[in-house]
Amino acid sequence: MAFPQRVEDRISLLNPSDEELVSAYVDQGDERAFRMLVERHQERVFGFLYGMVRDRSVANDLFQETYIRVISALQKQRASYSQQGRFLGWVLRIARNAALDHLRSRKRWQDVSTTADDLDTSFWDRLPDNGLSSDVVLHNSEQESFVRECIDELPPEQREVLLLRHEADLTFREIAELTDCSINTALGRMRYALHNLRGIISSSDKVELSEFGT
Amino acid sequence: MEEKKSILLHLYGEKDAEGDLRSLLKDEELQSEHQALSEVKFHLDHLGRSKPDATSIDRVVAHAARASASTEIGDRRGDRPPLWRTRPIRKVLIPAMSLAAVIVIAVWFGYFSSTTDEALPASAQIAADEMTAEAESLLRARPVVSGHAVVSTGRATDPLLVWNYAESLRELSRRIETMRPADDLDWGARSIPLETLPGGTQPGIHQASSRR
Numbered sequence: 529m530a531f532p533q534r535v536e537d538r539i540s541l542l543n544p545s546d547e548e549l550v551s552a553y554v555d556q557g558d559e560r561a562f563r564m565l566v567e568r569h570q571e572r573v574f575g576f577l578y579g580m581v582r583d584r585s586v587a588n589d590l591f592q593e594t595y596i597r598v599i600s601a602l603q604k605q606r607a608s609y610s611q612q613g614r615f616l617g618w619v620l621r622i623a624r625n626a627a628l629d630h631l632r633s634r635k636r637w638q639d640v641s642t643t644a645d646d647l648d649t650s651f652w653d654r655l656p657d658n659g660l661s662s663d664v665v666l667h668n669s670e671q672e673s674f675v676r677e678c679i680d681e682l683p684p685e686q687r688e689v690l691l692l693r694h695e696a697d698l699t700f701r702e703i704a705e706l707t708d709c710s711i712n713t714a715l716g717r718m719r720y721a722l723h724n725l726r727g728i729i730s731s732s733d734k735v736e737l738s739e740f741g742t
Numbered sequence: 743m744e745e746k747k748s749i750l751l752h753l754y755g756e757k758d759a760e761g762d763l764r765s766l767l768k769d770e771e772l773q774s775e776h777q778a779l780s781e782v783k784f785h786l787d788h789l790g791r792s793k794p795d796a797t798s799i800d801r802v803v804a805h806a807a808r809a810s811a812s813t814e815i816g817d818r819r820g821d822r823p824p825l826w827r828t829r830p831i832r833k834v835l836i837p838a839m840s841l842a843a844v845i846v847i848a849v850w851f852g853y854f855s856s857t858t859d860e861a862l863p864a865s866a867q868i869a870a871d872e873m874t875a876e877a878e879s880l881l882r883a884r885p886v887v888s889g890h891a892v893v894s895t896g897r898a899t900d901p902l903l904v905w906n907y908a909e910s911l912r913e914l915s916r917r918i919e920t921m922r923p924a925d926d927l928d929w930g931a932r933s934i935p936l937e938t939l940p941g942g943t944q945p946g947i948h949q950a951s952s953r954r
Contacts, residue, residue: 553810566803570799574793575791578792592802596802600809603809672789699756700750700756716747719746
């Protein structure tokens with residue numbers, strides 16, 4: 529394979545687009561391309577799933593389930609992806625369906641406790657991988673878990689929009705398309721989510737709102 | 743409400759016009775809205791990013807490799823061929839039955855027309871012969887001149903038609919002569935007795951009982 533002469537081609541070779549990676553996997557069976565694709569969007573997809581189910585092991589299962597569905601769809605009928613447009617939006621739609629399926633089944637079996645699942649999580653998985661001191665890490669971790677608990681208290685529609693905007697980095701227009709509502713509805717839900725979240729945090733005597741970000 | 747949504751779009755960088763935001767923030771209510779939302783957003787932005795377990799990614803990639811290996815490139819399903827829309831049986835059956843009925847009727851008429859030509863030869867032939875003979879006899883007929891019938895000299899055995907106009911001509915002549923003086927009549931003239939008018943082969947008025 530000749531080295532590309534055009535600058536655009538060289539940039540494309542170094543930083544291929546999602547579409548190019550999908551083509552490399554589907555047409556040539558290049559699993560490295562698929563790994564790059566998964567790793568590129570892992571935080572967005574997993575962050576959204578984790579925010580929806582609030583259970584790390586379940587989020588991992590749903591993450592795998594999502595990509596198994598993606599692989600199946602790509603192998604069988606790639607046209608369904610091509611018509612969707614943006615790869616991340618397409619994957620997040622599949623992830624959302626997987627999360628909603630899980631939430632519905634959990635609602636059906638809500639008498640069964642899921643707290644035991646936390647025991648299956650490896651201790652090493654819980655360790656943070658940054659180089660901060662243990663006090664700072666503990667403080668940040670407490671704050672983060674507190675905010676996530678506050679997010680959990682939001683109504684489902686508002687929480688979904690907030691997660692799609694903050695975890696998946698979708699625009700409001702993309703969120704509206706994904707959740708099958710108008711952009712005004714998506715904006716309204718986001719606005720109420722932020723106001724409600726502010727109210728929940730303010731009403732808590734655990735942490736002052738002004739403490740965050742310091 | 744629209745201004746508040748516009749502030750949200752500005753906050754998330756989905757609306758670029760900076761001047762528009764400044765004009766919005768001149769309103770105190772909108773300014774407090776912007777401050778409240780940006781405060782919460784700031785804290786949400788600083789939440790840590792969650793990553794899946796490395797084993798999850800490895801499993802996904804392994805599954806992708808297996809799926810790719812098990813599916814040959816040539817075996818991959820392309821676009822499906824176009825499907826012919828199944829027509830309702832009613833739409834097919836009615837034209838087919840109509841066509842069949844037309845064919846049956848045409849065959850039936852064709853069959854009976856051929857059989858009637860063959861079945862009635864004798865009666866039709868006799869009628870045609872009679873009509874031909876009658877026409878020929880009419881053609882052979884000749885008019886009578888001055889009381890003598892001129893007979894065609896064809897076959898002697900043929901029946902001949904004879905017209906005798908002599909008597910009719912004489913009667914007509916008498917009528918004309920009788921009516922001629924009536925041209926000289928005028929108003930006030932004497933009436934002509936009815937007995938003088940011609941009444942048939944015998945002149946004069948006859949009683950109805952005597953007309954036999």
